[in-house]
Amino acid sequence: MILAPLPREVLIWTIARLLEGVRHVAVGAASPMPAAGSMLRRALDESRTELRLSILGSVANNFFTNGSTELFDCAGQGRLDAFFLGGGQIDGEANVNLVGVGGYPQSRVRWPGSFGSAYLYFTVPRVILFREEHTPRVMVEKVDFISAPGTSPAGVHRPGGPAALLTSKALFRFDRDRPGFTLESLHPGCGLADLLAATGFAFQHDDDPPVTPAPDGATLALLRGRVLDELEETYPAFAADWRRDLAAAQPAA
Amino acid sequence: MPGDLRAMASCVRPGMRIALPVDYAGVSMAMTRPLIENGAGDLHLVCVPTGGLQVDQLIGAGLVAMVETSAVSLGEAGGAPRFNQAVKDGTIRLRDATCPAIHAGLMAAQKGSPFLSIRGLIGSDLLRHRDDWRVIDNPFGAGGDPVVLIPAITPDIAIFHAPLADRFGNVWIGRRRELAAMAYASALTLVTVERIVRRNLLSDETTAAGTLPALYVAEIAEAPRGAWPYGLWGEYATDTAEIMRYASAARSAEGFAGYMAARAGVQA
Numbered sequence: 038m039i040l041a042p043l044p045r046e047v048l049i050w051t052i053a054r055l056l057e058g059v060r061h062v063a064v065g066a067a068s069p070m071p072a073a074g075s076m077l078r079r080a081l082d083e084s085r086t087e088l089r090l091s092i093l094g095s096v097a098n099n100f101f102t103n104g105s106t107e108l109f110d111c112a113g114q115g116r117l118d119a120f121f122l123g124g125g126q127i128d129g130e131a132n133v134n135l136v137g138v139g140g141y142p143q144s145r146v147r148w149p150g151s152f153g154s155a156y157l158y159f160t161v162p163r164v165i166l167f168r169e170e171h172t173p174r175v176m177v178e179k180v181d182f183i184s185a186p187g188t189s190p191a192g193v194h195r196p197g198g199p200a201a202l203l204t205s206k207a208l209f210r211f212d213r214d215r216p217g218f219t220l221e222s223l224h225p226g227c228g229l230a231d232l233l234a235a236t237g238f239a240f241q242h243d244d245d246p247p248v249t250p251a252p253d254g255a256t257l258a259l260l261r262g263r264v265l266d267e268l269e270e271t272y273p274a275f276a277a278d279w280r281r282d283l284a285a286a287q288p289a290a
Numbered sequence: 291m292p293g294d295l296r297a298m299a300s301c302v303r304p305g306m307r308i309a310l311p312v313d314y315a316g317v318s319m320a321m322t323r324p325l326i327e328n329g330a331g332d333l334h335l336v337c338v339p340t341g342g343l344q345v346d347q348l349i350g351a352g353l354v355a356m357v358e359t360s361a362v363s364l365g366e367a368g369g370a371p372r373f374n375q376a377v378k379d380g381t382i383r384l385r386d387a388t389c390p391a392i393h394a395g396l397m398a399a400q401k402g403s404p405f406l407s408i409r410g411l412i413g414s415d416l417l418r419h420r421d422d423w424r425v426i427d428n429p430f431g432a433g434g435d436p437v438v439l440i441p442a443i444t445p446d447i448a449i450f451h452a453p454l455a456d457r458f459g460n461v462w463i464g465r466r467r468e469l470a471a472m473a474y475a476s477a478l479t480l481v482t483v484e485r486i487v488r489r490n491l492l493s494d495e496t497t498a499a500g501t502l503p504a505l506y507v508a509e510i511a512e513a514p515r516g517a518w519p520y521g522l523w524g525e526y527a528t529d530t531a532e533i534m535r536y537a538s539a540a541r542s543a544e545g546f547a548g549y550m551a552a553r554a555g556v557q558a
Contacts, residue, residue, distance in 0.1 A: 093314075094313075102467075104467030109389060109390035135361070142377065143380040149370070150340070151387075151416055152340065153389040156391070159409055184416065185410075186414060189413055192434040192436070
């Protein structure tokens with residue numbers, strides 16, 4: 038009997054689904070879930086096509102030879118199809134804040150900073166917003182500081198932008214014209230009322246939204262075998278934690 | 291502490307603009323303590339393109355007036371405690387950037403050009419707070435099409451760590467080309483290395499391609515495990531447990547001072 042999918046496995050499978058058709062995806066240094074989703078996509082696609090995966094700061098998953106500028110040069114030319122962005126705050130217009138809250142420059146709470154967001158959000162066609170914490174303090178009506186805006190006025194060169202927002206509770210897609218989020222699905226165990234209470238911005242939704250699909254048996258086997266092994270090289274702590282969860286969920290013989 | 295590290299650190303004078311590399315590229319942690327003992331403050335740090343432990347320690351030691359960066363963090367170990375506190379207290383000035391803007395500024399300097407234009411940034415609060423950046427319409431376009439101009443970043447000194455140098459002053463940087471970009475842009479480059487070899491790195495085409503020529507390098511000193519607790523590509527892994535110990539200790543000014551005092555004999 039195959040063990041039922043863990044919540045993190047549903048998220049990783051969702052990331053892999055969002056990457057369908059992508060040829061080159063880049064993942065930030067501290068992003069084990071996006072990396073796992075990308076590795077799963079790579080494994081699923083390998084009989085048909087080669088998905089290139091760049092993990093910043095990794096040795097095994099880094100084919101760049103021109104220093105840390107090469108990722109951005111790639112993106113500027115349209116050679117990067119997908120990227121992941123997080124955010125201390127994300128608002129209903131998909132603006133992201135990676136800088137801090139409570140004033141600027143003297144912020145009450147300071148986060149690391151904007152990294153490459155103010156560039157990659159403009160240049161990468163499929164940016165997936167990924168933030169596990171789904172609370173009113175993260176999903177806000179309006180961010181305190183715009184590290185990178187969700188949309189741009191006509192006339193601004195912008196081949197890239199947000200495609201989806203994935204959290205521990207739900208998956209949204211982003212409509213650039215409206216602009217705004219639409220609920221795509223709720224993860225198993227999360228209700229609409231719970232989601233509405235946890236979200237500081239308004240979004241469109243069905244009265245009875247679908248449930249986020251779980252991976253099938255073959256996909257789960259791939260995830261728990263090859264993907265978990267590949268992930269271990271770059272994210273040993275995350276991989277160990279995942280293995281512990283699997284062991285704990287194992288029904289007693 | 292080896293005398294040559296102290297001598298190198300004495301090149302740094304108050305108010306200088308110092309370029310430092312991202313945590314995985316080759317940070318000369320061995321130079322951190324000599325820089326602190328040298329005592330030249332009021333420094334303007336340029337993180338290429340982000341900063342970590344070294345930046346946090348220089349801030350904690352009170353040597354930094356301004357940080358120009360795309361981010362400062364301790365990676366897996368979380369936020370950079372002395373940086374975050376200094377921001378909260380308003381004791382450092384900030385030039386928040388995005389990674390490719392820092393690369394563009396260095397590239398402009400490398401070419402001896404006054405600026406480079408880049409995409410992105412329009413509509414961000416980063417741009418709104420940077421009075422040294424400009425927006426113009428693409429002069430080659432049909433009208434409209436705004437682009438951001440990033441002025442040349444010309445540091446006084448670049449400091450980094452690499453696996454090897456030769457006795458002719460050439461430094462092997464492999465594929466970490468941002469180290470070369472820093473050196474091209476800076477007036478002076480100080481390098482610590484794991485080891486200095488007798489052969490000329492330029493006489494073998496295999497190593498020549500990844501070599502920064504001596505033309506751009508002012509001083510080199512040997513400092514084995516000189517990136518510790520950071521790792522060095524191809525040499526050794528990051529000591530994450532040590533960075534976590536720092537992150538925890540440096541949450542207070544006293545804890546930071548205690549950590550630095552306790553590591554006095556360990557570092558360099």
